[in-house]
Amino acid sequence: MKRARKFPDCKRENHFQGTKCVNVKGKVNKQRRIIDNKLEESEEGENVPMVDPKIAEIKKIFTEQLKVKYQTLYDAVQPIPYIKDKLYCVDSVYVERGIEVMVARDQTGQKEIWESLDSYHNLIPKLQVASKRSLLEGEAGYGKSTLTLQLAYDWCNRVDRSPLKDVDVLVILLLRQLGGMPSIYQAIRQFLLPKDTVLEVSDIENIIQKTASVVIILDGYDEYPDQDKLETDVINIIQRDMFQQIHVILTTRSSCIPQEFAPHTRRVRLNGFDETARDKYIRKAIAGSDDMVAKRIKRRLIENPVLGDLCQVPLFFVMFAHMTHEREEVGEFNSVTSFFSYMISCFHSHMRNKLKDKNVNEFNDIEANHRELDKLALEGLCEVRMVWDRNEMCSKLGEGFYKHYIKIGILIEDEILDMQKGPELFEYKIEVRFYHKIFCEWYAAHLLADYAVDNSFSDLRETLKRLDPFDLHYVYRFACGLKPSAAENILQYLKSIREGEQFSMLCILEQKGKMDNIRETVADLCSDVVVIANKDNKLQLRSTIQLLEIASSNAIPIASVSIENCFQSVDLDAWNILLGSGLCFSNLSSVEELRINEMGRELTTREVETIFKFASQCLKLRTLRFDCCFLPQSLSLKKFETDINPNEIEVQWIPLASWFRLNNDTGTWEDRFKGKIEVITSEKYETEMQRFRKEWSHTHWQMSRITKNGQET
Template sequence: MKKLYNNKLNHVTISPLDDYSDEMLRDVYMPPKILKMCKERKKFTKTKQQVNTYKEVFLTDCTVNPRIFLQGEAGSGKSTFLAKLALDWCEGFHSSSASDNSAHIFADLDALQCYEFVFHITLRNSVNLCDVYTMIKEQIIDSIYSPKDREKAYELVSEIMKHQRCLVLLDGLDEWTGPGDQHNLPTLVVNHNTCVMLITTRPWKLAEGKVKHSDIDALVQLEGIKEPLELSKIILSRLVDKEKLEIKYRAFTLYVKKQKLEELLSSPMMLSAIVCAYADGKELKGSKCEIYILLVESLFKKVNSNKCTFQQPPIALLTWTEHIQPNMENLNRLAEMAFHLLFVNERENAIVFSITELKKFKIDEIKDFALKSGILSAQRTASALRSTSSFMFIHLSMQEFLAAYHIARNANRIDGIISIYLNRHPKAYLDISQVFIFLCGLDISYAEKLSRMMHERNALHTKEFSNNENMCNGIVLAGYREANANGYSDIALKLSHFNCDNKNIIDLHKLWDNNAANAIVLNVNIDDRKPLENQRISPGNYECASQITFDLHSCLELRRLRLSGRCILGKGKYTIRFFCQMCFRYV
């Protein structure tokens, strides 16, 4: 099994634009920034306490947590963290690395050696399976042993899991669906109760409420990497001549600051795209949509080197591209399939799909193009009767971007599909948060419409400022910032729950003007010892403003107002003022 992991997990691509540019994971690994989540009565809240050791992940007050969840957004490094953990277990107490990037963080390898075996499972490859033991048989044992020897190995693994402490790593709960609605988590049989499960997921999967609090023994949040500029330098060192590295790196840090890309760099996937684009001479301006279009452009270039620019691009962001126009039909087919898989198909076929879906959208005609470009990947699926292939997009976020692109090009024809999808369950908007954010950068008019649909189905029916509404606040704010990064300044996204702090009050105040009448909650928590920050968007006129005013005259729906902190902020530069000549009820 250690040999399997060293073959399967030991390398990582440093460029999302080139699958062949891989390096030893240890040589380019950068420690993650992980924060503890505190379990309260109805929700989990993020703390400021950083998790820097494996022991802190597995133990709470010296007690082992049987089910641990590691949540993080797309591309934040969840899969890489699990791969590094598995490799650290393989190395034992004497782990060595060509670099000292992780010398002091997650260096307590003894915490891993108390587990006799570590089973690394990719959940997207086990859709419709619920039993963890069956996943281990199919993904690990069948990859190690020939059919003749497998039955003995199955029995041996079952005995091991009964009597010895094992660690099961389950990667990608948000990309997995069980058999039927009653299965919300992969499960271990009762006599495997000495095993510990560490499960990665995007936050929305836990926020939708199908995973009960009693199923979560510990929750930690991965915020990205600790030292993004240091990782940028490591990647640059693989892309430029050694004698030019320092000059190129200094120029890159100035570029990051000028274009306000610091927030994007916390995501390893975004960081690698930005660094590799910069090394190739392409400078970006902080738009996620622009980065994904760059990815599509680069992937298409690998298969078809023909160049042609757009005379009238379907979306403005395609104007600068050269390799997308000759492949527009392929792009449109892939985008249509991405959309229908996410919004129309059953959940079990949304992420990993068969040749049937390829034929339905005529992708089978361009299968070689899709696979050679890297937009799609494939794997063999063994069965008792025959061996078949299953397919998936290179990353779930790429599928979500293409789905948003399809919506932007066909906005008038898919209202019904989106509406039906949002009616599937009360918190369906969490599933499509990334699609919404991408849509804010591609088509602001439909993004505004989608924000109203999300609002109607969720926010208006909520009386308490819960964790879900806090997430909705963050989703709309991220969409607003993506729209700004793509040149949309007059935006009317709908929001009813405002949770303002030093880092977002400027942007949320801009959204307030269009939402005061439907505002339900206004929560302002300001630390006057810190300046108002806005990493992605220039404050504009707020640089010279003496006050930020929330006018409550038209707040007919306001049920909760909470103010914390002083009104004078940032050395007397900002004042928060509230005007109200009406009574409203507190709930």
């Protein structure tokens, strides 16, 4: 389906998209003449930016039209795709948590060091900073586009605490729409301004070039069609070969960082929702001051510990929270597969309830029989293809099936520009995508599960080689959950690849049945030391964290947890241990020993005390051990003892070869050597510190302690 027209006489408006072709040329020309007459009256001052009346007139029209466009977007946030009549203003639902900024790398250049950002308002700390480039990264569903809408709201409403309140022009473009677009100025006119605008491309260029304070947000680099092209305005902007003095924010998925971007680009990442953020969202967007509603939603999440990983993704927690509030029958889920199956059924049942009885059987059939969609989804994942031409998809799925999935919100239509026959002629085409990548994985998993059962292992292996489990982990998990008989071959493959065995735990947990069916497996995995290490990728960390949370929620003993070179801090508001990766895990009620191993790190009294507070909330904890890090000379665990843990926790410290134990009564360290107990003197403590610093001098912790001139900080 294509419609051609000459640019720039008309446009189409629909979520940052162009407008339908309407003949407004006469009206535009009349309004344009009025503007041109005003412009001709002030030719003499045209080289004086922003005091020139002609620029001011055009700029006023431009900013007013931008604000109208942004308002239509930030006032139409839709938490549940299939409920289209409940829309929210972004400011009434946006919750900020888990934002970090990269401050440095270690001496090897491999390890990134991140620090918490107090507020999203600090995303643009100072508009005059040298780099003028910020990279906002996060996994799919982590809220990058929602944050973009919140920034649009702040600018339009001149929110006091926002750095955007003094910005003259804010431009927000969706990069998935800019394929083949020769000019960023054309893109602004085409996608952000109304069909009857009097402004031309040259006006927009004039405004951008002559306005002192401009911020541009390029949303969704991971969906930008022209990533591989060397010469586009977007690539030049990212590399700061264009708009050098304009602050630009680029958003992208963590797995799709541009290979080349401007030096000193400020990197910020979103880490998803922890318990505190989830509670804030429930209060702000759903429950308000109604404690009963808030408790009901939180209770549902507690009853479903396997959803802990999924609900760290804001997109899915928001859907879970609203569905729980809207539907009384939300029950207990024993796997992510069972929850997602329920969620898909909600999409269909909402539409079914609106239909007349005579249509119900037809729609039941469409819901149950989706083989062609499964094929299309699996092919898309294997070929790294996330969008399809509308006509192509309709011919494969059938018109009725296609329209149904569009109506319920599982498939989304986007109108994209195809440029033909020179720079001024544009053609529109409809492209189709899944509402979210995980929906594509859901349907692909149905076919993959059948394939795993019906084909040889060697054939299955060739297919799985095209599906990176660390990028497409849900398709593996869903396949194992949908058809347990497929799990054996899939798990065999995972155990044969590097780092796949640890990830296979997530697939095991998807097996159908009650907790009793996997209790033995969980207990076996928790009977030895469970390691959470810096070398693990995010998926491995999630797998381990989910294992621990399932064990604790089901009172399965965890012998020992060792956090190795990835401990960041303790969030006492949420009772979480935060990891360097941005992930976190909450109170471990059944852990018996907790080890903190931080090579070369010197922990402050404050840091150790927060660890003590966390430990005091762990019901079964008996031993708290610190390895390869240096602690203060005196500490007191006694004041943190609570009724929650009746055991006296033994605190051990092994900085190097020595083995110390904290005397809980005196708060001093004791050296147990050859059966003797000796209190560590100040002299011995100082000697131990010097040995420690020498031994771990190569670590980034110790290197960061030394300034460039060799003096200790």
